[in-house]
Amino acid sequence: MLKQYFKRIGAKRMVIMLLGNVFLGMGVSIFKLSEMGIDPFSGMVMALAEVLGIGYPVFLILVNLVLLFVEVKFGREMIGAGTVVNACLLGYIVTFFYTIWVRMFGGVPQNFAVRLALVCIAIIVMSFGVSMYQTADVGVAPWDSLSLILIKRHHKLPYFGYRIIGDAIAALVCWFAGGIVGIGTAVCAFGLGPFISFFDTHFSKKLVEK
Template sequence: MAAEDPALLNLDPLQQLRAGRMPLRLAQLVVGLVIFGASIAIVLRSGLGMAPWDVLHVGLSHHLPLSIGSVSILVGMIVLLLWIPLRQWPGLGTVLNIFVVGTALDATLALLPESLDGWGWRVAALVGGVVLNGVAGAMYIGSQLGPGPRDGLMTSLSELTGRSVGVVRTVIEVTVLALGWLLGGPVGLGTLVYAFGVGPVVQVFLPRFTIRLTRPAA
């Protein structure tokens, strides 16, 4: 997910740790990641489709002896390995993103009913899940402790190829979506709602959750 805010600083992993306000930033990061994982579970239970990467995770879970959250963690680790040839270093938030989101996803799925009865509940779950996802994304981005592994891959490939982040993100997510669909992942109305809805939600909430920092001295 890509969003811009003038208070967001382009910090390397060491600068992220030295920029101050760590208790607040770490708490916001973890809470944001937990909500992010929970929101994915809510959207899944709507049965109306999911975001491209989540379609892939669900599709893979049909073919692997792993839970959806465990697949999310595994894919995140593989994506992080792709950072190595791109000469990118993960931040604390990048690493926590991999493990906290997947764990929160599985925990929330265990608490929710297997399916929702009635279109009203399903649409409410979809819309509510997407809104929560956007709010959570704004929270972990605003902590300024490093991008998620998938976001970092997109921005790194953008820098490497000279293409815009939008173009690179579209190519990656269409590819991921197609692969997930072929593996049996849920594609539907929710996929479109997520694609067009989560960005504006992040844009609205990111200024509210961006923790103002001062760039540490070299």
């Protein structure tokens, strides 16, 4: 069964998905290094992990397992190899790159201009990764699946309406847990969509269709 699945999706899509998650994790790690905020879900998970004294990669897996239960029950068709990779490995990818950046910079940068530049770099890298991972179309991450499940079951709001509500709740939890909700959070809120769309059109879709 697994052999047939991997044969159906093809090695190319798998590689694109894996690279997408690597770039996604790299982008998240750069946002984290800036200490100016991050996408709401990552910020929430990092803040709660800190409060509970659990390592971020492990806690991210635990959160994703809970979300995966919802995805299995209401959106099983969205589950694929990309779901598993994103749920289980993204936290470790983020931590891996974050450790490298901290060593490179000799700690967390304190200069505002440098931190702002990191935010600008992070949004581009993260958007590029999300574009590749989503365009590969080999599974939806548990958090991303929630909005898709809601729009499938309840048609009161468009996809982005449910997404905004979910991100707003995550940002509030992040803030109450002592996490950073700042410029980086706003950049993610307003910048991810346009940048992902740009990379979809000019790179990812062309790569998949080759």
